[in-house]
Amino acid sequence: MPIEQTNIVPGSIMEGKVQGITKFGAFIELPGGVVGLVHISEIADTYVKDVKDFIKEGDSVKVKVLNVAGKKIGLSIKQVSPPPKSEPKAYERNYRSSTGSSSNRYNNPIGKSINSPISLDDKIAKFLKESDERMQPLKNKMEPRKRNRFN
Numbered sequence: 631m632p633i634e635q636t637n638i639v640p641g642s643i644m645e646g647k648v649q650g651i652t653k654f655g656a657f658i659e660l661p662g663g664v665v666g667l668v669h670i671s672e673i674a675d676t677y678v679k680d681v682k683d684f685i686k687e688g689d690s691v692k693v694k695v696l697n698v699a700g701k702k703i704g705l706s707i708k709q710v711s712p713p714p715k716s717e718p719k720a721y722e723r724n725y726r727s728s729t730g731s732s733s734n735r736y737n738n739p740i741g742k743s744i745n746s747p748i749s750l751d752d753k754i755a756k757f758l759k760e761s762d763e764r765m766q767p768l769k770n771k772m773e774p775r776k777r778n779r780f781n
Contacts, residue, residue, distance in 0.1 A: 638664060638703060640695050643710055648689045651681050658693055658705055666703030668693060675708050 638644070638660060646658035646666070655669045673684050685691060685707070692711075696704040748756075 637661075638666075638695055638698055640697055642695050644693055644695065646691055646693050646705075648685050648687050648691060651685070651687055653681070656681055656685055658691065660693075660703070664703065666693070666695070666705040668705045668707050672696070672704075672706035672708055 644660055646660045648656055649659045649665060650657040653670075655667050656673070657665050657667055659665050670678050670681055673681055678684060691707055693705040693707055694709045696706050696709075698704075
């Protein structure tokens with residue numbers, strides 16, 4: 631059956647059945663007996679090492695038609711499902727708990743709290759200053775003491 635005679639147009643969302651799974655994706659049988667491919671990169675929003683971890687043969691899945699080129703149909707599962715609400719990353723949680731809020735508050739050099747983000751130059755300057763302060767005791771131990779030659 632030619633693809634042009636079916637309702638398969640890019641952007642449409644359809645229900646299909648997983649016909650086969652390969653290491654690079656899954657073949658989905660669409661209404662009308664037409665088969666399209668969901669590439670491994672279009673299975674889920676997360677990294678997919680093995681397609682079988684996400685879908686099985688015989689599963690019914692919703693897919694979005696990405697492209698139709700000749701007899702080849704490109705499909706996506708991840709573009710149909712809404713992206714999962716992600717938890718804040720560990721470093722974001724730690725930052726929020728240490729500042730007491732999720733806003734970008736910091737103390738400026740004068741000591742007043744400001745609700746705007748720190749510029750990159752300010753972050754670098756702060757890092758260099760703190761780094762020098764931490765390294766000073768080591769530098770003092772490593773440098774030979776100057777002795778007075780006239781004693």
